[in-house]
Amino acid sequence: MANFFGKGKYADMEKENKRLKEELPKQKAALQRKYQQALENERDRQSQQLAEKDKRIEELQAKYKGEEFRHQQDNQEKDRIIRQKDSIINDYRERIGHYLSTLSELLRGAVKAVLDYIQDGYRSFSYRQECDVKRYMNSQSDKEEAAGTVFKASLPFLKSDECEKVKGQLSYIVQDMKEERQQSRSRGFHM
DSSP: OHHHHHHHHHHHHHHHHHHHHHHHHHHHHHHHHHHHHHHHHHHHHHHHHHHHHHHHHHHHHHHHHHHHHHHHHHHHHHHHHHHHHHHHHHHHHHHHHHHHHHHHHHHHHHHHHHHHHHHHTOSSOOHHHHHHHHHHHHTSSOHHHHHHHHHHHHGGGOOHHHHHHHHHHHHHHHHHHHHHHHHHHHTTOOO
């Protein structure tokens, strides 16, 4: 009987084995379908993410190109402004240089007139000396300040007793210029 039971168990195992062998391809096919479906789902998900990333990259590239274009425009505008600024500065330097050389010539002329006045020993400036001093003073808006500049520029060449004499002559010229200006205004002319 044990043999009989053993044979029956073996036969059941054989049947089970046969059934499993028949079912194996079905399960394999089902697993492959699930695997293919999962693979396709993952591929779709990855493709969708990739498409989203590609879209984002395109947006960023478009934004970058826009920014780059604006940056180029800004650089061109900046370069134009720098060229314009440089042109203005160069023009300004040229004008200042001319003004300073003219001013320095006028001031030198005025100082020379003061020194000639002291050397000549006259009681007052000669007509030519007065004109040289007035030429410098007319180049300045504040006549009293201009007289002070002429005096200060002449100071290293003056003896102490000559300083008051020069100050007096310069203040006389300032007063004279104020009176001339006042007379011109009363006649309707402006200097």
